[in-house]
Each structure stands twice: as C-alpha cells, then as structure tokens.
Amino acid sequence: MISPTVLLTVIVTVAGALQSFAQIAVLTGGGPGLSTTVLVYYVFQQAFEFNDIGYGSTLALMLLSFVMPLTLLQWQLRRKWVFYED
Secondary structure, three states: OOHHHHHHHHHHHHHHHOOOOHHHHHHOOOOOOOOOOOHHHHHHHHHHHOOOHHHHHHHHHHHHHHHHHHHHHHHHOHHHHOOOOO
C-alpha cells in the first residue's frame, strides 16, 4: 500500500536533484574552479552573469528535454512498481 507514495517520492526527488541551484549558489558559487557547477547553475551563469540569454534559454530547454522524458519514463514504469491490494 505504500508503493504509490514511494513512486511519487522518487519522481519528485529525482526531478528536484536535477534542479538543485540554491545550495550550490550559496555555498560554493560553482567553484573551486567549476567542480561544483551543475547544469542549472550553468544556465544561471550564462543567462544572467554573462548576459547570454539565448544560450541560457537553450540550456534550460535542454534541461527540460532531459527531465521530462525521465519523469515520463518513471511514470510509465509505475505499472511495474505500484501494487494495489485486491
């Protein structure tokens, strides 16, 4: 009976982990070097620090094109993961 809750938690956690920004921006600022830079922070840098809005928008769409299919795949796999008691 807990499998629907576990599925939702997995989907939200994976999507949230791929969009982590605040922790990196506050704690390390993407450094030292570029060792803690993730795609979301790189989008922010390109769009707002380097004023390249077009490139930042393209990177954001790439992030969307990665997260959405991953989420849809997880949603389709719910038929194997989620069990209901009959």
